[in-house]
Amino acid sequence: MAGRELLPDGAGRARVGGLLWHLALCGAVVSLLFAVVWALLSSFRPTSRIYGLTPSWPTLEHYTRVLAEWPVATLVGNTFVMASAVAVGQVVIGCLAAFALVHLTPRARRPVLALLTVSLAIPPQALIIPQYLMATRLGWLNTEAGLIVPQLGSSALAVLVLVQHVRAMPVSAAQAARLEGALPREVLWYVVLPALRPAIAAVAVLVFITTWNEYLWPLLITPRTEDTTVQIGLSQFVTAEGTDYGGLLAASTLTSLPILLVYLVAARRITDAFMQAGAR
Amino acid sequence: MTTTTASDLELRDLSKHYGSTVALDHTDLHVPAGSFTAVVGPSGCGKSTLLRVLSGLEPVTSGALLADGADLTRVPAGERGVAMVFQDYALYPHMDVAANISFGLRLQARHRRDRQPSRAEIARRTQEVAEMLELDELLRRRPDQLSGGQRQRVALARAVVRRPPVLLLDEPLAALDAQLRISARAGLQRLHREIGATVLMVTHDQHEALTMADHLVVMRDGRVVQADRPEQVYAQPVDRFVATFVGSPQMNLQPGVDGGLLGWRAEDGRLLEPGEAAPAGHLLVEGTVELCEFTGSAQDVVCRDGRTSFTLRQHVGTVWLRPGDPVRCVVAPQRLHRFDRDGRRLG
Numbered sequence: 001m002a003g004r005e006l007l008p009d010g011a012g013r014a015r016v017g018g019l020l021w022h023l024a025l026c027g028a029v030v031s032l033l034f035a036v037v038w039a040l041l042s043s044f045r046p047t048s049r050i051y052g053l054t055p056s057w058p059t060l061e062h063y064t065r066v067l068a069e070w071p072v073a074t075l076v077g078n079t080f081v082m083a084s085a086v087a088v089g090q091v092v093i094g095c096l097a098a099f100a101l102v103h104l105t106p107r108a109r110r111p112v113l114a115l116l117t118v119s120l121a122i123p124p125q126a127l128i129i130p131q132y133l134m135a136t137r138l139g140w141l142n143t144e145a146g147l148i149v150p151q152l153g154s155s156a157l158a159v160l161v162l163v164q165h166v167r168a169m170p171v172s173a174a175q176a177a178r179l180e181g182a183l184p185r186e187v188l189w190y191v192v193l194p195a196l197r198p199a200i201a202a203v204a205v206l207v208f209i210t211t212w213n214e215y216l217w218p219l220l221i222t223p224r225t226e227d228t229t230v231q232i233g234l235s236q237f238v239t240a241e242g243t244d245y246g247g248l249l250a251a252s253t254l255t256s257l258p259i260l261l262v263y264l265v266a267a268r269r270i271t272d273a274f275m276q277a278g279a280r
Numbered sequence: 281m282t283t284t285t286a287s288d289l290e291l292r293d294l295s296k297h298y299g300s301t302v303a304l305d306h307t308d309l310h311v312p313a314g315s316f317t318a319v320v321g322p323s324g325c326g327k328s329t330l331l332r333v334l335s336g337l338e339p340v341t342s343g344a345l346l347a348d349g350a351d352l353t354r355v356p357a358g359e360r361g362v363a364m365v366f367q368d369y370a371l372y373p374h375m376d377v378a379a380n381i382s383f384g385l386r387l388q389a390r391h392r393r394d395r396q397p398s399r400a401e402i403a404r405r406t407q408e409v410a411e412m413l414e415l416d417e418l419l420r421r422r423p424d425q426l427s428g429g430q431r432q433r434v435a436l437a438r439a440v441v442r443r444p445p446v447l448l449l450d451e452p453l454a455a456l457d458a459q460l461r462i463s464a465r466a467g468l469q470r471l472h473r474e475i476g477a478t479v480l481m482v483t484h485d486q487h488e489a490l491t492m493a494d495h496l497v498v499m500r501d502g503r504v505v506q507a508d509r510p511e512q513v514y515a516q517p518v519d520r521f522v523a524t525f526v527g528s529p530q531m532n533l534q535p536g537v538d539g540g541l542l543g544w545r546a547e548d549g550r551l552l553e554p555g556e557a558a559p560a561g562h563l564l565v566e567g568t569v570e571l572c573e574f575t576g577s578a579q580d581v582v583c584r585d586g587r588t589s590f591t592l593r594q595h596v597g598t599v600w601l602r603p604g605d606p607v608r609c610v611v612a613p614q615r616l617h618r619f620d621r622d623g624r625r626l627g
Contacts, residue, residue: 170368170370172366172367172368172369172370173370173371173372173373175337175366175370176364176366176370176372176438177372177383178337178357178358179335179336179337179357179358179362179363179364180358180363180383180384180387180438180442181358181359181384181387181388181391182358182387183391186387186390190372190383191372194372194373194374195373195374
């Protein structure tokens with residue numbers, strides 16, 4: 001500890017503080033990763049040893065079975081289409097609403113935002129039966145429209161976040177554009193949206209992930225396996241006769257890959273977007 | 281640059297209310313065509329509202345707004361032939377300087393069936409304005425890569441490129457530091473001469489208004505108090521408010537006859553020689569020097585006489601005063617401003 005004594009008091013304390021902080025962060029990372037790593041390792045264990053802790057040779061038996069018997073590509077494709085469409089749809093709705101509420105009808109902003117905030121407090125389960133009845137009568141059972149359109153109804157959070165971002169921008173640029181003869185849609189397209197890009201990215205990612213993980217609605221509206229999403233497909237490994245843990249974990253691992261890929265490609269943009277969104 | 285036609289502006293009985301707040305109160309005003317008009321007043325006097333109403337960003341509550349006799353009151357903001365430079369310049373942050381300048385022209389071409397002005401014309405006019413405002417080296421920069429003075433010039437370029445008959449300036453110098461402000465002041469006046477448009481500038485700085493404008497409008501509480509040539513406003517303020525608001529140092533005021541007031545400017549007081557008697561008809565003021573402010577060419581001497589104080593301007597080369605010195609000075613009768621008990625100018 002001779003080295004420590006050479007440092008000024010404050011620096012030593014700052015070092016200890018930094019060390020503790022890093023230890024705490026490492027602890028958090030380990031606890032978060034534990035379940036993932038456990039699942040990943042178990043997916044390579046033979047069914048007979050899957051509950052145990054004894055080491056065994058890794059096996060690909062679950063993966064070959066899942067790939068042969070489970071429609072991975074269809075499920076991932078369905079989920080991807082649904083999540084992308086809902087993300088795009090909610091962002092479009094959010095941008096239009098935010099622009100209108102800030103620049104076109106500012107008087108409506110307070111009541112509308114209050115209403116949207118209240119709507120967040122309503123549990124989605126409370127609305128699921130009327131939603132289901134409406135969707136089936138529209139003939140949307142087992143269709144993409146049935147998966148996507150009703151989920152656009154829950155755009156409240158996207159609207160709220162984007163309104164905050166539009167409000168944080170100086171209004172003078174939009175007013176200058178109006179004075180230069182820009183129509184409202186041109187103000188939105190040329191002045192507001194370019195400045196809104198980071199927020200749009202954040203909202204899109206947020207909505208994409210939430211929708212990807214959605215369970216209840218896809219379960220109801222797409223009971224047919226070939227039309228449904230990953231989350232519902234995974235539940236097929238849980239049956240009355242018991243749970244096929246090997247298959248479940250292998251399928252989970254496989255279907256996590258696309259989201260992991262999204263993160264790897266866009267990690268920098270996503271963190272930037274969330275930092276900026278959080279700072280407001 | 282081709283000279284634009286300038287419009288005159290007229291406000292007739294114009295009012296603007298925000299809820300229960302009255303920002304403009306039955307205002308009448310004439311802005312001469314081709315003038316450099318400055319609007320001054322304390323904050324909250326309605327001068328910024330005036331610009332917003334003229335530009336069309338805010339609808340009026342009542343009254344009419346005319347340009348060259350044509351009613352503009354209900355004309356949408358983008359179609360008034362009015363350009364505006366915002367206090368924060370309001371540049372489009374993701375567009376480079378060239379795109380910022382040409383944005384209005386490009387919109388115009390999009391909206392018109394004949395697609396005029398053409399792309400070549402837009403490029404030519406952008407280049408022309410950029411050269412006039414010394415921005416031609418900066419056309420590919422984005423606003424966040426520009427200094428404050430450069431941003432201000434981009435905002436000006438963007439406003440004049442469409443050759444508007446009326447140019448509105450909202451505190452155009454407020455965001456610049458003191459050094460830059462002097463040169464920007466000259467730049468604005470030169471720009472006004474070159475484009476020939478009617479310029480209406482709002483400022484809270486009466487000095488800026490006096491030095492730059494050829495027509496000065498003083499506002500208070502949502503009304504125009506006086507509108508005239510700056511030297512006229514300075515020499516013949518219509519009331520006590522204008523007298524003390526315009527001019528620095530403030531006009532000296534002291535009780536006059538019948539509950540009225542007597543006013544005189546710091547440069548109109550003449551120091552008496554020791555033993556010299558006050559000439560007949562002159563106002564005699566006595567006091568003790570409290571503090572002295574050296575301004576370079578003169579010394580502004582703040583004197584106190586009992587409860588009242590006054591300021592005297594002594595030019596360099598005359599008597600140099602120090603705190604504590606006794607002061608006797610006189611003001612010639614034709615230099616006195618007389619106000620009645622309500623503060624209105626007499627005679």
